[in-house]
Structure formats: structure tokens, C-alpha cells
Amino acid sequence: MPDTVSxxxxxxxxxxxxxxxxxxxxxxxYTSLAADVLARWRRLEGRDVxxxxxxxxxxxxxxxxxxxxxxxxxxxxxxxSQHFRDLAVTMGFSNDGFIRTTEERHxxxxxxxxxxxxANGEIYxxxxxxxxxxxxEAFYGPDELTERDGVRYAPxxxxxxxxxxxxxxxxxxxxxxxxxxxxxLPEGDPHRIDIQPESRRNExxxxxxxxxxxxxxxxxxxxxxxxxxSFTWGVKVPGDPAHVMYVWMDALTNYITAAGYPHDPEAFxxxxxxxxxxxxxxxxxxxxxxxxxxxxxxxxxxAKRVFAHGWWTNEGQKISKSLGNVIDPVALVAEFGLxxxxxxxxxxxxxxxxxxxxxxxxxxxxxxxxxxALGNLANRTLSLxxxxxDAKLPGPAARAASDAALGALVDALPGQVGAHLDRQExxxxxxxxxxxxxxxxxxxxxxxxxxxxxxxxxxxxxxxRQLHDALRVFATVLQPFMPTTMxxxxxxxxxxxxxxxxxxxxxxxxxxxxxxxxxxxxxxxxAAG
Ligand code: ME8
Numbered sequence: 001m002p003d004t005v006s007x008x009x010x011x012x013x014x015x016x017x018x019x020x021x022x023x024x025x026x027x028x029x030y031t032s033l034a035a036d037v038l039a040r041w042r043r044l045e046g047r048d049v050x051x052x053x054x055x056x057x058x059x060x061x062x063x064x065x066x067x068x069x070x071x072x073x074x075x076x077x078x079x080x081s082q083h084f085r086d087l088a089v090t091m092g093f094s095n096d097g098f099i100r101t102t103e104e105r106h107x108x109x110x111x112x113x114x115x116x117x118x119a120n121g122e123i124y125x126x127x128x129x130x131x132x133x134x135x136x137e138a139f140y141g142p143d144e145l146t147e148r149d150g151v152r153y154a155p156x157x158x159x160x161x162x163x164x165x166x167x168x169x170x171x172x173x174x175x176x177x178x179x180x181x182x183x184x185l186p187e188g189d190p191h192r193i194d195i196q197p198e199s200r201r202n203e204x205x206x207x208x209x210x211x212x213x214x215x216x217x218x219x220x221x222x223x224x225x226x227x228x229x230s231f232t233w234g235v236k237v238p239g240d241p242a243h244v245m246y247v248w249m250d251a252l253t254n255y256i257t258a259a260g261y262p263h264d265p266e267a268f269x270x271x272x273x274x275x276x277x278x279x280x281x282x283x284x285x286x287x288x289x290x291x292x293x294x295x296x297x298x299x300x301x302x303a304k305r306v307f308a309h310g311w312w313t314n315e316g317q318k319i320s321k322s323l324g325n326v327i328d329p330v331a332l333v334a335e336f337g338l339x340x341x342x343x344x345x346x347x348x349x350x351x352x353x354x355x356x357x358x359x360x361x362x363x364x365x366x367x368x369x370x371x372x373a374l375g376n377l378a379n380r381t382l383s384l385x386x387x388x389x390d391a392k393l394p395g396p397a398a399r400a401a402s403d404a405a406l407g408a409l410v411d412a413l414p415g416q417v418g419a420h421l422d423r424q425e426x427x428x429x430x431x432x433x434x435x436x437x438x439x440x441x442x443x444x445x446x447x448x449x450x451x452x453x454x455x456x457x458x459x460x461x462x463x464x465r466q467l468h469d470a471l472r473v474f475a476t477v478l479q480p481f482m483p484t485t486m487x488x489x490x491x492x493x494x495x496x497x498x499x500x501x502x503x504x505x506x507x508x509x510x511x512x513x514x515x516x517x518x519x520x521x522x523x524x525x526x527a528a529g
Contacts, residue, residue, distance in 0.1 A: 021065035040480030054099035059247030382518035394461035395511020
């Protein structure tokens, strides 16, 4: 068994908090799904987990969306935030917390962090002028812009406008060398800021290095404007209510609000620093430059890891509202069922890379891997035990030479899956389970237990027991990915609720255990439709 069993270390896992200017789409479902699977895995290991998600409700973008909807911003955010809570239920997310940035507890934490930064001499008043994109809630340098028909655009495609206003600044410049040092610390060093995947780490490092080179003579150009006076929908700056905090400062702070800073020092000591912030590739800089710099400047530790995933296209096309090809996770789940969707999203594309969502690929994975390789294996094995073993689990038997290959794969599987999940290699974890399931299908064909009833019933029982043991391991390690279906499979396998953690795999189920009649786990999906 992996030596992490009964390891009760606390583990804080976060998703981005989502903007409430829009309905939930596949991107939101995807980031949170990855976080959910890791959180569920850590619980199976026996870890104490705090899995947080929530909504980002301030800023000009949300203010605008509320205005367009003809609503007061608070009423608007109350309504849209609920869609994200509903999404968590639809997707089967096991989040322990849900934070909204309009909550009082969060405003208090923002004020506390701000005051700490002021006390540490990290904030000064100046004024800002420059190119600002409301859509991205971000500033851009003049050299980053392109001009079309008299309008300037950011690299993201968002139009920018010239803004000039008094603003508080954060001494970001001061922290950049320290960030670089921490990016480059060796794996395992407690001060390392671990950016994954490697390609993102290189991108962020190069971005900081170039900035330092370019602005080497005038470091204040690298400082960050962290307040606005041009709109009001935000957290007020302590002592200067004409300013609201920059929305990213407000948003990033959500992670420590929920962890208990500063109102619950015991909880904060327990949960912080976070094990991992899951983010999309578009928001990696905010999480790996601004956020750790704020924290270091306040004397707090940065999160241990930031993992940035890639983006989905839809049948080969970039997803956009104007193309009308936004993927609605609720509709997907209604059409295909929850667990096949959860499986597909993490199986199809290596986490960290861009990938394509296609119905053909989804149907292929469902039919080939879930219905055939896994579902049929379970059904054949359990039906044979029903019919030929009087619906009772055969007792544990010593492995024969022909059981060794499957046995070795199954024994190694929990450790292998765990090692992949420690690196957020969700697709490799699933591939490892599928490789073992393919081996088990080969084994059942070769051993042909259905033919042994008359000739060698003891061997028949031993083979069915090997298969049952393998299925128990598959179902146990797949629980984080497909919680509902694997609960059904574990019921069919007769595994008691209390014996579904990784630690229980070391204890064989007793022979003679009565097993309920099996029922199909996955339906095949017809290609047309
Ligand atoms: O960024 N494929 O909120 P958001 C995969 N409030 N992921 C996608 C995607 C696609 N096609 N499109 C978007 C914010 N995403 C901030 C975060 S955190 C302190 C504040 C992902 O609602 C995107 O990468 O815009 C991001 O992680 C999330 O969906 C959208 O977040």
C-alpha cells in the first residue's frame, strides 16, 4: 500500500473564483473537476481536505454586466453566483467551501491584508495612466497593443482605453528577484514556488526576467496599480473610500479569507499555504507573480503549487460566444450522464495542454473504455459469481503462475495512480487503470472461468476471485473520477462503505460474502445524434 495511508496532513485545494458576468461553461466545469478529483483522492488517502471554489463578484466587468441586465449589482451577483453553486451540484463537486467576494468576511480580510501591506511599507499613493482593458481587468504596455480602425486592442483581443486616475501602488518591483529565486529552487524545497506544467514555469520566468531587464533603470514602472477611483463596485480601500481595490487583488485574496486570515489563526495555520491553486492558462501570471508577491510582502507564504491547464476547442473551433459554440456543462451531463463526462474531460487531453472536445471522441471513450473494457469485465465476472458460486464471493486463493501478470499490475495500481495524481497527470492515472483493465479482459478470455465449472471448480473460483480483487482495486481508485458509478460497482462487489479507502485495500474481503445481482454500469452511446 502507498505509505501515504493514514497521513492526516491538512491539504487545501482551490479553483479560481469565477466571474459572475456570465453563465458557467465548460472551462469552469473543467478547472473545478480537476480540483475535485484531486480533493477526493486526497480524502481516499486519509488526508484532511479543504476544497474551495466560489465566485468573483466585484469589478467594472461585473458592474457593467449588472447594468446591462438592468439590475442592482448585488442582486445581479446573488442571482448569477447561484448558477455556479448549481453547477457544483450538477457536476458532483465535493467542495467543502464556497466563497463570494461580496461577503463581509472577505471584505474584512481584504482590508486586513491591505493594512498589513501599508504597515510593511509596500503600498504608496501615486497616479496611474495607461492602457486598460475592462474585459481583462488588466493593463497593457503600448508595445503590446495593435490598432484597428482607430481602436487599440490588447493581445487578448479586448479593446483598451486610456485611463488616468489617482491610484495606490504595490511595490511589485521589489519582489520580482525573490520570485525568480523561488521559481528556480529545487523540487522539494519548502520555499519553491512550483509552477506547472514546466512550459508555463518557463513562460512566467521569462516574462519576469524581461520585465526586469526592460525596466531595470526605473523599477517603479514595474509596480502595480492596485486601486481605482473610476468605479465603485469593489472593496473600499481602508482609510480612503474614494478608492476601491483592484479586482485582482480582491479576487486573489479569497484564498486566504476562506483559510481564516486573519480572523481564525488556528484554521489559517492549518490550511495555509495551499497545496495547489488550479487555474486556466490565461490567469497564470496573476497567480504566480502578483499573488505570491502580495503574500511575501505581507510576510505570508505563497501557495506550494500553481497548475495551469489548457483550453478546450469545440470540434476543432475556438470557443466563443460570438460563434455560438459555447459548451454548456449542464446540457452535456443531461445528454451523456455525469460520470462519462467527468471521465472524458480528464482522459482525453493531458492536463496542462490544449485539447479538442468532440462528440466522436467522447462516444469512443465511453463505448470502448467504460462500457466495454470496464463495464463488461465487471458484468461478466459478477454474473459468473452469481451463477456459478451461489452468489457468494470465493475465498482468497494463492496466485498461480498464470495469475502473476494481472496480479502484479493490480498490486502496483494504487501507487501508480497516486504518483500520477501527485503530478496532476489525470490522463496517465486513467490510462494506467485502463491498461490493467485490458490485462484483466485478456485474463478472463484466456482463463475462461465459465468452462471450468465442471472440470476444475476450485480453479474457477480462484480465477473469479482474482478478477473480483482486480475490480475492487479499479473501483476504489476510480472513485474520485466517477463517484456515482464506482459507488454502484463497489456495492455490487460487496465492499462495505467503511472499506472503500486506499488503506482498506490491504485487507481482503472474506470468502462467502453474499453479492447482489449485478446490473450494467455504463450504457453504450449511439454515434448518431
Ligand atoms: O478568470 N477551456 O474568472 P473566469 C478551458 N475571476 N478553460 C477555459 C476555457 C476553455 N475554452 N475558457 C475559459 C477568472 N476557461 C477570474 C479568476 S481567481 C482569483 C479569479 C477557464 O470566470 C479559464 O482558464 O473568467 C479560467 O480558469 C476559468 O475558465 C474562467 O474563469
